[in-house]
Amino acid sequence: MEQSAAVVLVVEDDPSIADLLDLYLRREGLRVHLADSGERGLELWRLHRPTVVLLDVGLPGIDGLEVCRRIRATDPRVSVLFLTARDEELDRVLGLELGADDYVTKPFSPREVVARVKVHLRRAGLADRAATPSATAAIRTVLGDVVVDEGRREVTDRGAVVALTAQEFDLLLHLCRNRGLALSRRQILDGAWGTDWVGDERTVDVHVAQLRRKLPDLTLATVRGVGYRLD
Ligand code: CA
Numbered sequence: 287m288e289q290s291a292a293v294v295l296v297v298e299d300d301p302s303i304a305d306l307l308d309l310y311l312r313r314e315g316l317r318v319h320l321a322d323s324g325e326r327g328l329e330l331w332r333l334h335r336p337t338v339v340l341l342d343v344g345l346p347g348i349d350g351l352e353v354c355r356r357i358r359a360t361d362p363r364v365s366v367l368f369l370t371a372r373d374e375e376l377d378r379v380l381g382l383e384l385g386a387d388d389y390v391t392k393p394f395s396p397r398e399v400v401a402r403v404k405v406h407l408r409r410a411g412l413a414d415r416a417a418t419p420s421a422t423a424a425i426r427t428v429l430g431d432v433v434v435d436e437g438r439r440e441v442t443d444r445g446a447v448v449a450l451t452a453q454e455f456d457l458l459l460h461l462c463r464n465r466g467l468a469l470s471r472r473q474i475l476d477g478a479w480g481t482d483w484v485g486d487e488r489t490v491d492v493h494v495a496q497l498r499r500k501l502p503d504l505t506l507a508t509v510r511g512v513g514y515r516l517d
Contacts (some may be wrong), residue, residue, distance in 0.1 A: 296321070390402060
């Protein structure tokens, strides 16, 4: 079992994030190697040839984008999932013209990252055998004209795909899972983006405003003194 487990390399200089990802990925039966710098990441990549690389952008020394370039120069098919913290980092990652599955923005939920890693493993033909079919099946939520496809991580409005950021998608997904319930901003923060999230609860308002702008047909109600409710 141990021999056939897929290998994931985590290149992240923030030990709290690295440890959290390590914990969640191991729990899925994956073999995990941790590197805290770009140089170490390249070393471990050469040594272990992981199927998926979780790559922080802001690293001491060689940054994540350069690590990706060097890895891809040798193996163009390797799956790289970027972990981006700031808008300017995300801009640089998006400049690489990657798919939506190829980056997550911090703060993120470790469960979400694990789900994405599984998508990459499936693509690589090395789906985690421990994964149950129900965990990998596409879950669709229909909200009038709006369809939220969890498996494809895609939202359509009247059949047209609506571009959402990873954070907006996670927010919408959490609201879908708790449809009809009034959720506080804190519940939304923890539920949508993970309990390791720290910061201003008003971030929720900003993302909700974005969702309303992008999906005007959504019945996303403000619950005064509490937070929000998706009907
Ligand atoms: Ca970093």
